[in-house]
Amino acid sequence: MKIKNSFAELERRFAEIKDLQAGLSILGWDQEVVMPPGGAEARANTLAALTTVVHERTTARPLARLVNQLHGEREELKPRQRRALELARRTIKKATSIPAALAAEIARAESRGLEAWREARAKSDFSLFASTLEHMVTLKREVARLNRTKRSAPLYDALLDDYEPGATVEQVDELLGELSTLTTELVRHVARSKQRIDTSPLTQSYPADEQREFAREVVVAMGIDLSRGRLDLSTHPFCGGVGPGDVRMTGRYDPKDLRPGLFGAVHEAGHGLYEQGLDPARARSPLGGAVSMAVHESQSRLWENQVARSRPFWEHWLPVLAKRFPDVAKFSLDEFWRAVNAMRPTLIRVEADELTYNLHIALRYEIERDLIDGTLHVRDLPARWNEGMEQKLGIRPADDATGVLQDIHWAMGAFGYFPTYSLGNLYAAQLMEAAREALPELDAQVARGELLPLREWLFAEIHRHDQLYDAPKLIKRVTGKAPSVEPFRRYITAKVESVFGTVTVGGA
Amino acid sequence: MKIKNSFAELERRFAEIKDLQAGLSILGWDQEVVMPPGGAEARANTLAALTTVVHERTTARPLARLVNQLHGEREELKPRQRRALELARRTIKKATSIPAALAAEIARAESRGLEAWREARAKSDFSLFASTLEHMVTLKREVARLNRTKRSAPLYDALLDDYEPGATVEQVDELLGELSTLTTELVRHVARSKQRIDTSPLTQSYPADEQREFAREVVVAMGIDLSRGRLDLSTHPFCGGVGPGDVRMTGRYDPKDLRPGLFGAVHEAGHGLYEQGLDPARARSPLGGAVSMAVHESQSRLWENQVARSRPFWEHWLPVLAKRFPDVAKFSLDEFWRAVNAMRPTLIRVEADELTYNLHIALRYEIERDLIDGTLHVRDLPARWNEGMEQKLGIRPADDATGVLQDIHWAMGAFGYFPTYSLGNLYAAQLMEAAREALPELDAQVARGELLPLREWLFAEIHRHDQLYDAPKLIKRVTGKAPSVEPFRRYITAKVESVFGTVTVGGA
The missing domain is CATH 1.10.1370.30 (Neurolysin; domain 3)
Known part of the structure; x- marks a missing residue:
């Protein structure tokens, strides 16, 4: 096939995949916003069936062949076509590396995870959620193993890549580490300040x-x-x-x-x-x-x-x-x-102010990184959470509902998602x-x-x-610089100073 | 494969098809009820892609083989399994008889038909809709030709069968003919009556x-x-x-x-x-x-x-x-x-009373039957409509919007649907x-x-x-008799008499 025709065929196949994904998206919205409770079972079946179709289409052999052929001839493509090809290859590679049975098992684990999490949160009892979460961590570690590009890379990199293409533990550790140090200093400043904000x-x-x-x-x-x-x-x-x-x-x-x-x-x-x-x-x-x-x-x-x-x-x-x-x-x-x-330390991430918010993320990032790495066990999660809250924010949740069970992400298997909130800041x-x-x-x-x-x-x-x-190229293109903590440091320091008075870092 | 396993496999495959159809159904509801106008194009693509998948799954060779195998061994199945098999065969046969290209062409013709119809109705100008309708009639005649079970049967039978399995022009002509005669007599009685209803x-x-x-x-x-x-x-x-x-x-x-x-x-x-x-x-x-x-x-x-x-x-x-x-x-x-x-003759079907309603249906049924039969041409539709209204209801629409353009059915290619309204009565x-x-x-x-x-x-x-x-078996099972006009004759005559006074059929 001529390269022009091959590329058109790639576009045609991707258009179909995206059309079907759009269906998943609307069905998901409907489930959250308008579906009556009685629709839950049928909806789970529909989402599973359509997800399977999308997976099938994405991993279809003719598509893989097409992409490989185009990759071999990529020098003949225009830059935008090359970028499209690169994105297509990435999507296909990710889908193909996961056997259909594992993908289906994960879909089931997500449904079960959400159910168990909802019940556990309602009863504020992490133990009701522990075994499904443990299973989810095992599956996600397997996904990471199958998806990682280098054997030496941390498993977590492969999961992070699903949400933040190209990002690595190394980069995130550095950026979020700096951000944590900065935030902790400013939180101390706020605590020391005499300002009492009337909300x-x-x-x-x-x-x-x-x-x-x-x-x-x-x-x-x-x-x-x-x-x-x-x-x-x-x-x-x-x-x-x-x-x-x-x-x-x-x-x-x-x-x-x-x-x-x-x-x-x-x-x-x-x-x-x-x-x-x-x-x-x-x-x-x-x-x-x-x-x-x-x-x-x-x-x-x-x-x-x-x-x-x-x-x-x-x-x-x-x-x-x-x-x-x-x-x-x-x-x-x-x-x-x-x-x-x-601004003041609180227990719930989604209600946190723009300063302390990043400490909530730091805690979740460290925990999920270590869970995937295998150095933290699910059974130790509540203790680690409560200690982390004490350490980072100086407060301790009274129960699991306002602590380790507050977020939906892990129940859905969305490991690698949390750090993108702070990167977004x-x-x-x-x-x-x-x-x-x-x-x-x-x-x-x-x-x-x-x-x-x-x-x-x-x-x-x-x-x-x-x-x-x-993302890094886009930020560089727009701002002239690689992503860094500095602009946020300037912004948040100025904000804290304007509300709470001049910051003297290291002051008593 | 053992027959038990084969039947389970048939059920598994049908479950998947129905799960995907459920997705189509929710996406259709969303389109009508909540979708913002800007979503129309993406939605058309999604519905087309998902319809294609459903068609593919329904016409998949392994499913056809399975059904043929089970059909050969049907004596070994339980009665309910035999009925399930019969329904499955029917669905598969219908889907398989239509080439994918024709199915896709019909989907596009439906979208175009709806668009043209909406514009034509807004401008009350049938000529803006005529050519797309003509194309739709051609496609539907082709579908009917491919789907009909006997060469001697009217083409319309095959379309009717999509909405009312097993029904034929012969039966419908008889039932709706009787119903029309009855209705016309009662409409005359109402017209003659001195009763003036205050609405x-x-x-x-x-x-x-x-x-x-x-x-x-x-x-x-x-x-x-x-x-x-x-x-x-x-x-x-x-x-x-x-x-x-x-x-x-x-x-x-x-x-x-x-x-x-x-x-x-x-x-x-x-x-x-x-x-x-x-x-x-x-x-x-x-x-x-x-x-x-x-x-x-x-x-x-x-x-x-x-x-x-x-x-x-x-x-x-x-x-x-x-x-x-x-x-x-x-x-x-x-x-x-x-x-x-x-009760009184009016122009719009959906606003008609329960008596005159059936005359609206009779008109539509006769028109679509003749369109599919080829004895009526699309260009003659408005004249035929207006004459029919005059003849059946004694009134004539002043324009196309309140006449031939009032219903969505033909724009969607739903030929064979109208008679089911009167059968339902x-x-x-x-x-x-x-x-x-x-x-x-x-x-x-x-x-x-x-x-x-x-x-x-x-x-x-x-x-x-x-x-x-x-349907006929169900009606017989519940009522002890084959479907007929008689119960409706008793009901509607009593209703008309109770409102408008005793009916003397043939009276002056």
Whole structure:
């Protein structure tokens, strides 16, 4: 076959795989957001059947032959085609290295894991979850063994690669290690500071429906196009769907607390803007889609923290909020801005502030790295968790539900996912510095409620490129520098100082 | 392979096909009910890809071999296994007779047909739809040619069989012919009668949200289990989902008219009860699912007309309605009951009363039968439609939108579907006579708001059997007689007489 025809055939086959994956995505959204309880069993069967089809299509011999042939002739391809080929090979290789029986076993273990985790969490008893988790760790170690590229590399690298292509334990240890040191210093500073933040501006009466309307107004101002997306309710907020034409963001609203609803909505809209900004023409090609979980998270964190916890943001939005919730009018901009920037060690990751959040991630990363490495046993997990919380945050959960059982990730077998949250924070800070350079009027724009210039910049620099570049290349391309902790250090230090007073590192 | 293993393998393969079809069903529901407009293109691709997979799985050679082997040894199977095998063979044969390229062409023609139809209807201009419809008719004639079992049989038989297995033009001509004669006589009687029905009780102020609550109350009283189903809004009400654990009914509510919302909800709940009443243990087997469209329609029509337009029904529900809509209190039970039984020729099928409805179907049936037969050309459709309306109902549409373009069926290529609506009306009457015999207290129960005894009877006699019996066998089994017009003649004549006075057939 001529190379042109071969490449077209590769694209055709990938388009079909992506079309089927889009079906999985909508079925998953439906399961979380609208499915009645009675649909659970049929849905599990449907997801398993469709997952099997996708696996079959991805590991089909003609596709493997095609990719090998094209790889041999890759010098004749255009650069974008070469990148598409590289991404396609990666996907195929990963799928092929896992025998169908193991893939099916993992799918079953995920369902069982979620079930056991839900029950264990409801009863706050880790022992009810231990044996299914143990099984999951065994399976994931096997996956890592089959997927790793070098025998000498840590097993965890192969899992991390599923969420953050190319990332390694070595890099993550370095970045997250530095980030931990920095965070610990700043947490100490906050603890020592005399500042007492009053968060009562956020815990007035905030009727849920009115909060939803306000959140909708904010995300539309961010540039979310609701003819290409939806906002719904779900217990666990997420952003799903089939970008860029059908992006589905969910949220939950607490009538006594503005934070989970509003910051959750802005966070998911950050993900949503990324998805809506992807190139529709590439949606079905191997190039289509987000670069990595950390880059995705950089978008949500950038909007949630760098924008929506900034003073300029509230200059515009506090009066708008006060129109809907008259009680809010009694608080000054400064009081409100300080309230949304309260920082103190807490037990629950998803409720953590932007400073202590990274310590929650550090703990999870170290634990899962060691579980996969084999140096930590599942039975020792609760003790390790509680000690880690004590050590890193100075607090100890009273029970498993608010401790080791709080997150869904391990139950789903998503080992390697957690570090991308902190990497996303680092990328967000690095990208925001570049945005500020490119948009000198940014703060003034945000203060006037003009969020679209930032959205356009993100679109042009990040979103529209799909997977043309991997994460480190993309960050380098946009910011001129390799990913590092420095921009986040500057950002978070300034934020902490502006709220809690000047930091003297090492001070008593 | 041993016959036991072969049969288990057949069940395994069918379970997978049904799991994938369940995915199609949910994706279709999503498309109608929640998908943002921007998702249309991706969804069309996903549905096409998944439809292709289902077709592939259904026509897979190993499955065909398995079925042939089992067919050869069928005497060794238990009766239920033989029936399952028969149903499986039928499905496989139908799928296999259509080349993949033709199936794909039809899928594309459906998408194009819907698009062209929507535009043509919006502009009320049939000429914008004619060429895509012509192409669809050509494709469907080809399907019929490939699918027909006897060369001498009318092509239309093969299409009818997709919706009403085993039904033929010969039978339908006879039943619907008789029904038309009966209906025409009664329509004349109504026209001659001095009775003037006041429908204003139904066109008071009926705020939509409150109507939805009332409809929910009614369908829950009918036995709809909302932990295994949903009620949503959509422009075109329908009942979809993945029965029996996940049944999705939709409706639309007109704040100025109680009818579309309430009777629509009861109608879809009739379908929904059937789906929820199917045996979960058989859901993934070839035996699982509804018998035919006419049997399905018999369930919705029975609840909508025989129950919800009866006087006992309103004895209970009128006071409940009046609590939500105080204006209603000024109407007597008799006034209200007469209003819901108003009968007069109108242009739109879905708004027609239970008498004239069957003339709408007769017109559509004759037209599509002749289109497929080749004796009617697409270009002559509007003229034929308007003449037919004049002839059958004595009224003529002023434009295509309220005439030949009003229904979605032909745009979707659903030729053979329309007659099942009238067959459903006949089955409903025949089943209701049997129900009355089995439940002598039925009217008194309904008058007390007790709808569950009827639901239980339908469950035991119809729902729980899935496809163990075909439609004529099922009707015979439940009612002791072959399907006929007689029960409906008795029912509708009595209804017309009770509203419009004694009928003297042939009187002046």
